[in-house]
Amino acid sequence: MGPGVRQDDIETGLEHGAKPVTAETIIQSLASGLLMGLLYGLIAVGLALIFGLMDVVNFAHGEFLMIAMYVTFFLFAYFALDPLLAAPLVAAALFIFGAVVYLLIVRFAVRAKANTGMVQIFSTFGLAVLMRGLAQYFFTPDYRSVTHSWLGGKTISVGGIYLPEPQLVGALIAIAAFAGLYFFINRTDFGRALEATREDAGAVALVGIDKNKVFALGWGLGAALVGLAGAVMAIFFYVFPDVGASFATIAYVTVALGGFGSVFGAFAGGIIVGLVEAVTTLILPASLKTVGIYAVYLLVVFIRPRGLFGSI
Amino acid sequence: MSITRRNVLLGATAAAALGPIAARAQASEVKIGVIYPFSGASAQIGVDAQRAFETAAEIINNKYDYDLPLARTEGLPGLGGAKVKLIFADHQADPQKGRAETERLITQENVCAVIGSYQSAVAVTASQTCERYQVPYISADNSSPSLHRRGLKYYFRAAPHDEMFSKAMFDFFDAMKKKGTKIETLALFHEDTIFGTDSGNSQLKLANERGYKVVADIKYRANSPSLSAEVQQLKAANADVLMPSSYTTDGILLVKTMAELGYKPNAIVAQDAGFSEKALYDAVGDKLEGVISRGSFSLDLAAKRPMVGKINDMFKAKSGKDLNDFSSRQFMGLIVMADAINRAKSTDGEKIRDALVATDMPGEQTIMPWKRVKFDESGQNNDADPVLLQYVGGKFVTIFPEQAAVAQAIWPMK
Amino acid sequence: MDQAFAQRRRRDLIVAACLAGLAALVPLFVKDVYYQNIMVLTLMYAALSQSWNILSGYCGQISLGHALYFGLGAYTTALLYTKFGVLPWFGMVAGGLISALVAMVLGYPCFRLRGHYFVIATIVIAEITLLLFQNWDWAGAALGITIPMKRDSWLTFQFARSKLPYFYFALALACIAWFVTWWLEDSKWGYWWRAVKDNPDAAESLGVVVFNSKMGAAAVSAFLVAVGGGFYAQFVSYIDPESVMGFQFSLLMALPAVLGGIGTLWGPALGAVILIPLTELTRSYIGGSGRGVDLIVYGGLIIAISLARPQGLVSLFARKPKADARPVREAVAS
Known part of the structure; x- marks a missing residue:
């Protein structure tokens, strides 16, 4: 029995899953997939950065995104600030938040003498649950949306292919963020300190770099990047306490696909995930579209156990 | 329904101390379990549902001049004016938790009826548990048609299905x-x-x-x-x-x-x-x-039935929202259940069930555009016309x- | 054979027997079904977490996709019973065997992956299976499977009100999972795993045998978890993909072991005894507010325990640190 055909439908002759696919659908799907993929990359890059820095996977990453979207929403609701203008403020707020999370929780998790891996997974998982609870407590579980913004609902049409402006600008911000990050890590003192700390935390202590400070800044930077993503997402997505869940798994897969420790990997991973998602929806029932993403991840790591561009 | 030792003791003490007043005090409360998601992705539904049920309870427990069952009296006259008390429980959209919470409501809180549940998957286990304890369950807002086709005796749905x-x-x-x-x-x-x-x-x-x-x-x-x-x-x-x-x-x-x-x-x-x-x-x-x-609800009805508008105002004061398809069905779920308990003149599950089976509520006495509320042998109300x-x-x-x-x-x- | 080690193992066995005996008596005093329900869940999670601990704790292969085996067990049991009338007792064994087989098939490519690549692979494999079941109409798709209610009977393992049969089954399962762990600790596999965990270089020299032992661990772990899944299907009498295969479930299975003490004999049981009643009670008594207070308490507690006691709560009971394992070098040599 093929997928989508029900047993009782054979009797009634029902055929599920009518799915119109035209050339235009394919091009449009790919274009949308590419834009969405760049956003996935932007959401995931903070995760990649933090992992690359200190081998920690933040299981509360989706909740960081949720906080960023709430900050954007409240700046809009109370100060009528457009999400685009709010983006730097959101990034700054998340920077502080990320650094505080490091200093209050992660610092102790990585210091654990036993089971460091599990401790950091579960302390950040606990943080995720806590943040969801707090969001529900303070913001109520209601669904919020930024109702009007400069870009919201606007779209550019090129030869019958629609490129929504929020995603387009989001994609540009993602590209700029990746370029900036690349420059930052390779060309600035702090970036070099970050790299050095990552490679040998003991040795940098000898040359007078405070490891905790570097890590805190690293977490801040990682969170700030999620902040940017959250500000863009808030333009076209809804906000509620559990909103991070849908993005978290995709973000982990994106980072792992690209290879842990590689910022460029997250960029490439995001694009691949976006495109694979689009293509899967053309072939399989839409409810199975993440299966495509997951299958590609497995395929890649079975061939290259460290992802596409991973070094660790 | 089991009577716990503590209640017996309390009752005995009260009877000794207060004499005749104790008899009234005993019937002063009828507990109804309300099981909804109060945390997780659909928590907002639970929060809104709580307001809808509270609105219904307020109307039942106090005097309102509405042509709605139990509105014009205080409490349930069939049970000596007993007030309806709602016990809320959180099922977190998990069928297992829905089952456990229903069991807790029945055995610990001694509720005499259960209303739920938003998620159909939870309604499956919650109503099954009610069946096992012979406590009536009303699906206020579950719309999956498979629910009333399981041959359960204690399952009822006043609202339409998909x-x-x-x-x-x-x-x-x-x-x-x-x-x-x-x-x-x-x-x-x-x-x-x-x-x-x-x-x-x-x-x-x-x-x-x-x-x-x-x-x-x-x-x-x-x-x-x-x-x-x-x-x-x-x-x-x-x-x-x-x-x-x-x-x-x-x-x-x-x-x-x-x-x-x-x-x-x-x-x-x-x-x-x-x-x-x-x-x-x-x-x-x-x-x-x-x-x-x-x-299954329309505010337009307020023109024909002014009470719809007034009840909407009551709900809006609590929740900041107009009644919608969900909250109105939740509201009616409690009204229908309380009406049955009132006619059963008892908190015994089987008697309430018989009263529910005998329910025949004219549509004009609801806030819905329904013809009436009358359950078929599977517990479904087929006269709930959708709009x-x-x-x-x-x-x-x-x-x-x-x-x-x-x-x-x-x-x-x- | 190390004298102290053998002595400790004997003591563990006696303590376990005593605890199991005491646990078996508890329902005689606690008659409230709500609390009995919590005890059933606690024992079930103890069993699941103990089984998870075999692969992820002892063997060091952290799986956050064990809901896959749980779900396969639940679905095999429920489908065999509802579609072919096969009694759940056989269904549970069949589910266990299928899961063990699947675990080995998946283990073959996955055990080459390290660290987070492995963890994420386990997550996505479980998610893929969840989505396939969600769309598999013969298996009920999203509608799930309801186990029809019949008369109370041990044959069909169905009891309308009584929790006792489920309690004793869960207790037995927890004991079996504990005993298998106890037995493995002193087996060749146990030695190799400890060796690999303490010294990655030893892994190289032991290459093939360690790989095979991991496959074995995955199979044993999956089998036990799947039996737990079959039990759950009977206990709840309704399953759907989200409630038996969801990612949350994988985490819930791992959590008792992590909080109690990962890779330890007593950690999972201890973690379950603390965590499960706590989550159930917070939900029941403060969850009805709709304000997420239960989540705040639950999340805060996980952070606190995992930071304050990284080696798990079981370390509170340890007489001396590291009493747990024999020195590795000696173990490898033996």
Whole structure:
């Protein structure tokens, strides 16, 4: 029995899953997939950065995104600030938040003498649950949306292919963020300190770099990047306490696909995930579209156990 | 119903101390369990539901001049004026937790009836547990048709199920066609949960039976991060009617994505859910002028039955929202249950069940456009006629069926 | 054979027997079904977490996709019973065997992956299976499977009100999982795993045998978890993909072991005894507010325990640190 055909439908002759696919659908799907993929990359890059820095996977990453979207929403609701203008403020707020999370929780998790891996997974998982609870407590579980913004609902049409402006600008911000990050890590003192700390935390202590400070800044930077993503997402997505869940798994897969420790990997991973998602929806029932993403991840790591561009 | 030792002791002490007053005190409260999601992704539903149930309890427990069962009396006269007390429990959308909480409500809180539950999956286990303890369960807002087909004796549903809802939509299409509107092709868009699957199945079946062509049948993953590819397929299908079965989150994303991809369907006829939630219209109401949604409630009734408006005001004072399809069904769930308990003159499960079976509430004594409330042998009320509402100028107007309609449908939508 | 080690193992066995005996008596005093329900869940999670601990704790292969085996067990049991009338007792064994087989098939490519690549692979494999079941109409798709209610009977393992049969089954399962762990600790596999965990270089020299032992661990772990899944299907009498295969479930299975002490004999049971009643009670008594207070308490507690006691709560009972394992070098040599 093929997928989508029900047993009782054979009797009634029902055929599920009518799915119109035209050339235009394919091009449009790919274009949308590419834009969405760049956003996935932007959401995931903070995760990649933090992992690359200190081998920690933040299981509360989706909740960081949720906080960023709430900050954007409240700046809009109370100060009528457009999400685009709010983006730097959101990034700054998340920077502080990320650094505080490091200093209050992660610092102790990585210091654990036993089971460091599990401790950091579960302390950040606990943080995720806590943040969801707090969001529900303070913001109520209601669904919020930024109702009007400069870009919201606007779209550019090129030869019958629609490129929504929020995603387009989001994609540009993602590209700029990746370029900036690349420059930052390779060309600035702090970036070099970050790299050095990552490679040998003991040795940098000898040359007078405070490891905790570097890590805190690293977490801040990682969170700030999620902040940017959250500000863009808030333009076209809804906000509620559990909103991070849908993005978290995709973000982990994106980072792992690209290879842990590689910022460029997250960029490439995001694009691949976006495109694979689009293509899967053309072939399989839409409810199975993440299966495509997951299958590609497995395929890649079975061939290259460290992802596409991973070094660790 | 078991009587715990503590209650007996308390009762004995009270009887000794107060004499005749104790007898009244004993009957002063009737506990009803209300099981909803209060945390997790659908917590807001639980929060709104709580307000709806509290509104109903307030009307039952105090005197109001409404033509609604139990409104004009204080408490339940059949039980010596006992007040209804609601015990809320959180099932977190998990069938196992729903089962455990129902059991707790019955055995620890000694509730004499249970009302639930929003998620159909939880209704399955909660009602099964009620059956085992012979405590009546009312599905206030579960619309999965499979629920009343399990041969349970203690299961009741006063509201319509998805097949009745879908049938109303197709009746409407037939009526529109007769008037000369072109409706030939349909696009189904439903989520991959029980609700979406049931809804999609019944719509596909009805489309085949009545000769409509389904040009797109898209089952999508609930709470998707993106719906671009799905919407693109809907656009390519370009059906005469788009029929979404989506909750608030996906509903918002669907409408936004449609606008972004330049897709304007001729008409949207939605299977309620997200399309009757205030949050959705707050977010994308400007893009939904003329959207049609099925429902079992309409504020238009307030013109004919003033109490509907007043009850709506009571609910709005508590929740900041108008009654909608969900909150109105929740409200009625408690009214129907309390009415049965009152007539049973007892908190015994079997007697309440018999009273529920004997229920015959005229539609005028409800806040719904229903003919009446009367359960068939499977516990379903087949006289709960659904209505179709159209969102025009920031509010819903009833457009179908004829006898309830206050306006003509605007077709195509703007 | 190390004298102290053998002594400790004997003591563990006696303590376990005493605890199991005491646990068996508890329902005689606690008659409230709500509390009995919590005890059933506690024992079930103890069993699941103990089984998870075999692969993820002892063997060091952290799986956050064990809901896959749980779900396969639940679905095999429920489908065999509802579609072919096969009694759940056989269903549970069949589910266990299928899961063990699947675990080995998946283990073959996955055990080559390290660290987070492995963890994420386990997550996505479980998610893929969840989505396939969600769309598999013969298996009920999203509608799930309801086990029809019949008369109370041990044959069909169905009891309308009584929790006792479920309690004793869960207790037995927890004991079996504990005993298998106890037995493995002193087996060749146990030595190799400890060796690999303490010294990655040893892994190289032991290459093939360690790989095979991991496959074995995966199979044993999956089998036990799947039996737990079959039990759950009977206990709740309704299953759907989200409630038996969801990612949350994988985490819930791992959590008791992590909080109690990962890779320890007593950690999972201890973690379950603390965590499960706590989550159930917070939900029941403060969850009805709709304000997420239960989540705040639950999340805060996980952070606090995992930071304050990284080696798990079981370390509170340890007489001396590292009493747990024999020195590795000696173990490898033996």
